[in-house]
Amino acid sequence: MITDYGDKPELNQVTQLTNLKYGNARFPMQYNANHFTFVSDENGIGNRYAGFFTTTKAGLDTLVLIGDDILRNPSEKEVDSTLRAYKKTDVDSIAIVSVSTDSAYSFPITNYQSSISETRIAGDNNQVSEVTRQSDDKVLYKLKIDEFALNRRNVSAQPTEYAKKLMRESSLTSVDPSVKSPVAVDSVKKEGDIFQNEFGTDSSTVVPIGTVIPAMADNNVLANAKLYRYKPKKFSADFGGVNLNNSVLLNKYQAYAGGNGPIMLNSSSPLNGLIRLGTSDLLEDIRITGAFKIGTNLKDNEWLASYQNLTKRIDWGFTYYRNAQSDIFYSDINSFGKMFTNLYQANIAYPFDETKSVRLSTGIRSDNKVVSSEFNNTPSQEYKDNTTLYSVSKLEYVYDNSLNPTQNIWNGLRYKATIDWNRQVGGEKFSDGPNTFNFGVDVRYYYPIYRNFI
Known part of the structure; x- marks a missing residue:
């Protein structure tokens, strides 16, 4: 052939x-x-x-390496004479090969x-x-x-x-x-x-099963080994989506309105469009996420951007959030207006071990109240924009020893103890004081039950 x-x-x-x-x-x-x-x-x-x-298979052969010579199945005399020729006291290497x-x-x-x-x-x-x-x-x-x-x-x-x-x-x-x-x-x-x-x-010559390479003093691989930096970082898309919903993009406290309502945790539009994007590097040490929520009236929009650094044991990151709410009625001046909220927040977390950690987040929140000027409404025309600043802080102790074997199925114990401290640092203060505290404990124990447990 x-x-x-x-x-x-x-x-x-x-x-x-x-x-x-x-x-x-x-x-x-x-x-x-x-x-x-x-x-x-x-x-x-x-x-x-x-x-x-x-x-x-025809058997096994023994190869003896001495200098530049390779001896196949040698006798003791052949080994001794070769050692004398190279002025050595021992062979360099021995290998066992299969013959077929x-x-x-x-x-x-x-x-x-x-x-x-x-x-x-x-x-x-x-x-x-x-x-x-x-x-x-x-x-x-x-x-x-x-x-x-x-x-x-x-x-x-x-x-x-x-x-x-x-x-x-x-x-x-x-x-x-x-x-x-x-x-x-x-x-x-x-x-x-x-x-x-x-x-x-297979050729008629021997086929080595394993090769024995003697360690050379002048060819040490570990001596030349080097730890290279992971740089530049390789990023790829983590998630992304476009959908319609009415969910809350970022859960936050609402400023006290003197007992008046309604409570507006979300925009006034019943249905909103949400765009979410996220990226992370190859080792998932850096995570960048962003979201844009647009209202059906094209006015009540929300923005969210977050950067999280998980490179070392201490995790830290920054978050920016902006919200615009329209059609808010201010009873003191009998007029409608808007509320613009900006949140600048930093977070840090320190894990004690695989199950326990302490987390702290703190930042500045700005609420800018803008009143729409109305005809025949002198207070609304004379009202100036009012900006109120808050210092928001949250301390958490988290214990999580639960497992998630499948979606929406948990097994184990986890709990969280939190302290929220909000302090008004700018703008008109209430007579009751600028501080607000909130303490909470959330304990959950997941235990599997089956249909035949009754």
């Missing part, structure tokens, strides 16, 4: 597939991924044969009454073409690869009477009692390591 490497003819090679005693073998080609095929008239009629390569012998096994897969005069193969379509001659006519057949015959290998192509006569008259079948019968050898010619084989046969 001639291996065709196309534009690299220097890599082409000839591989012996058979060593037939009688007849000729022609049209060698690859039959499928594991077999090769050829046409042989060994039995007197040109039939199709198939074959494959086999490898047999290769052979090709071929068998007939057709038993035609007329010879195949020509054949081609289309490997991608698993088809072969065969041309046979019957009298003065040539017949072309297009056949699929016979996987059944390859697996069974039970086709017997008995030689014809004419082929038997040629075998009897051949000198190959004559027996001389004085000559010892030769030892059976592999039918495939062995190849050297410099050649390639498209069927992946």
Whole structure:
């Protein structure tokens, strides 16, 4: 078989597939991924044969490395003489390798009454073409690869009477009692390591199972090892979405309105559009998230941007939030207006271990009240914008020893103790004082129950 490497003819090679005693073998080609095929008239009629390569373990060899010499299965005298030549007291390295012998096994897969005069193969379509001659006519057949015959290998192509006569008259079948019968050898010619084989046969040389490389004093890999910085950071999209909802983007306290309502935790529009985006680096140490919530009236909009740094044990980050609410009625001046809220917040968290941590967040909140000027409403025309500043702080102690094996299913204990402290630091203060405190404890224990627990 001639291996065709196309534009690299220097890599082409000839591989012996058979060593037939009688007849000729022609049209060698690859039959499928594991077999090769050829046409042989060994039995007197040109039939199709198939074959494959086999490898047999022949044992183990010991390689002794001394200087530039490699000794295979050496004796003690050979080792001693080589050591004296290199002026050494011990060998450099010893390796154990596996030795294998290769052979090709071929068998007939057709038993035609007329010879195949020509054949081609289309490997991608698993088809072969065969041309046979019957009298003065040539017949072309297009056949699929016979996987059944390859697996069974039970086709017997008995030689014809004419082929038997040629075998009897051949000198190959004559027996001389004085000559010892030769030892059976592999039918495939062995190849050297410099050649390639498209069927992946093992070479006649040894195939090492493992290679022992001696440690050299002047070639220490760990001595030249270096810790490289993870820079620049690689970012990728973490999440993103566009939807319609009426949820609260950021839960915050509402300024006390003297007992008047309503409580406006969200914009006045019943349905809002929400756009959320998030990104994080490759190691998920840096997380950047943002959101934009637009009201159906195109006025009550919200913005949120957050940066979290989780590189080291102490986690920290910054958050900015802005909210605009319209159609707010101010009873003291009997007029409608808007409320613009800006929140600048920093957070830090320190974990004691895998389950316990303490968290602190603090920032400045600005509420800017803007009154719409109305005709025949003098107070609304004379009212100036009023900005109130608050210092918001929150301290938490968190214990979380729960597991989340699947969505909305928890198992274990977790609790949280919080202290909120809000202080008015700018604007008109109430007579009751500028400080507001809130204490809370949230304890949850998840226990699995089943339908048959009753």
